[in-house]
Amino acid sequence: MDYIYSILTLTGITMIGVMGTYMVTGLTGQFSFGQAAFMAVGGYVSAMLTLKFGLPFPLVALVGSAAAMLTGLLVGMPTVRLRRDYISLVTFGFGEAIISVLNNSAQLTGGAEGLVGIPKRVDLPLVIVSVVCCLFLVACYKNSKYGRQCLALRTDELAARSMGIDVNRMKLVTFLFASAITGYAGVLYAFYSQYLEPGYYNWTVSAEWLIIVFVGGINSLTGAMVSAVILTSLPELLRFASAWRILIYCIIVLLIINFRPNGIFGDWEISRLWKKRKPVQGGLP
């Protein structure tokens, strides 16, 4: 029971992290290979504040997310002007740099040995509530003027600009919001696992989140969430195949990308189920 409980909790935390990746990649079309570093910032800042100053959890959760957002500002300000491929490079380098800093400031962070003794403040119910709240915020964001402008600039920056959309500002706002959400995932992880080590946040985590978003469907938040659940629990479900599970995982991902290049869900969103249906007449020649 404990085992299932912990898988569910970690899946919930991954879902929140994936929301950040979904916003950066799904909404603005940028590839962030350093998204997990924001999780590290959120986690370390909140954990250290608790350990050093004994601040209460709700406060450090807020400060942790804010710190991640501030870091996002630092990375985002220069990068939103760059072309898409360079953004991947910059975020990748930034992510690895954060890990280096965490590793090398051992007096503060415990270095590679990790940060121990974080009190347990997070359990499954809190994670579930957090997932629901974050999902609400992100879904509202997607469905607002921000989301529309992001999706517009993702398909065509030039045309978006010709509509008066401030492309760089939209990218930055989205990047900051994504950083804050991811930072919050980091806070949850820190106070759930009670132990932090820099190695947990390297680029493979960011890449995994990108895979999750692509498998679910880059245009669909619903898809990203469902695929987060499946792909996070899949390695656990495949545990019986021990040595083969990574291979099976990879094959499943490859099959999906090959046969459904737009992801499992394409651009379908679950909210369509309760939006009133109107006859669609497009496509008549």
Add this chain to the structure above:
Amino acid sequence: MTTSSTRGLLQATGLCLAFGGVKAVEDFSFDAKPGEIVGIIGPNGAGKTTVFNLITGVYAPDKGSVVLDGIELTGWRQDAIARQGIGRTFQNIRLFKGLNVLENVMTASDPYAPYNFFSAILALPAKRAADRQAAQKAREYLDLVGLAGMEDARPESLPYGLQRKLELARALAIQPKVILLDEPAAGLNPSEVREFIDLVRRLHERFNFTIVFIEHRMEVVMNLSHKLFVLSFGKLLASGEPEAVRRNPEVIEAYIGEEE
């Protein structure tokens, strides 16, 4: 909105742009009076679309200036120029594929939508009211170009002619003082072309904006424009009344020299 007599006055003076050694546009000047429909014609590769890109800020001119309503826009960012009141459509249709038909038009109001980040992520009443209003306005524009009832369709699923109309509706929705149409009739069949001419006339009567368009189809050029500018190899070849330009021997030569 201002209703001064200069509204929609667009003036480009001495525009120059070179790509490396190629002079794409050389000392090109033109002007459009308020409410005027101006056509820019010329052989392929004459630099017509480049002129549009210079006016809308995609490129900054090497020399020359662009003035709208007495405000100099040279060197402004593309989105700032759009917000100043210059809308455009593209030669190769550029719709937003991630959005449905209605949302495509709604992006026009989004840069001005009167709600902030927090109302957005919490879906506060202010946000919902503003979005409802934006959707309502977008529907009106879709209605105007004859796309009513297709709000939920994906833009890429529309037939070509309707995609052109959608792009036009999207450009109209920013309530431009000047609207630039880049080969708006390209790829339309003859009956669609006639329908398109009527549509532009109707819209022009209703909004009385200034229209500058690039076009190859003589039917469109002759039917719509009040004034013509002819570009050839980046330079102004001739300008004036459509009929006079059509009979200009230099213009005929430029065109015939270009055809096989």
